[in-house]
Amino acid sequence: MKQLPSCPHCNAFLPPSADVCVQCKQADAGVPGWLRPIGVVLGGAAVSITLMACYGPPPRRIPDATSPPTSNTGSTPMATDPDAGK
Numbered sequence: 001m002k003q004l005p006s007c008p009h010c011n012a013f014l015p016p017s018a019d020v021c022v023q024c025k026q027a028d029a030g031v032p033g034w035l036r037p038i039g040v041v042l043g044g045a046a047v048s049i050t051l052m053a054c055y056g057p058p059p060r061r062i063p064d065a066t067s068p069p070t071s072n073t074g075s076t077p078m079a080t081d082p083d084a085g086k
Contacts, residue, residue, distance in 0.1 A: 007026065007028075
């Protein structure tokens with residue numbers, strides 16, 4: 001079971017979303033609300049970098065070596081074409 005934080009001034013229990021104690025009306029000296037999402041993003045980035053360091057990056061699709069290469073069907077003539085530029 002998760003413990004509720006307590007007020008540093010009167011030791012009353014604080015709801016997780018409260019910025020002010022409901023009994024003594026003192027401001028909570030904990031982490032500001034705007035800083036929590038930044039901590040979540042930085043923590044997630046640290047976890048993903050650690051996992052990539054341990055297991056490697058995510059797999060990438062490598063083209064099949066047995067399939068024929070695609071032809072150049074663009075509108076510009078190829079450099080080996082003897083009739084290029086005529």
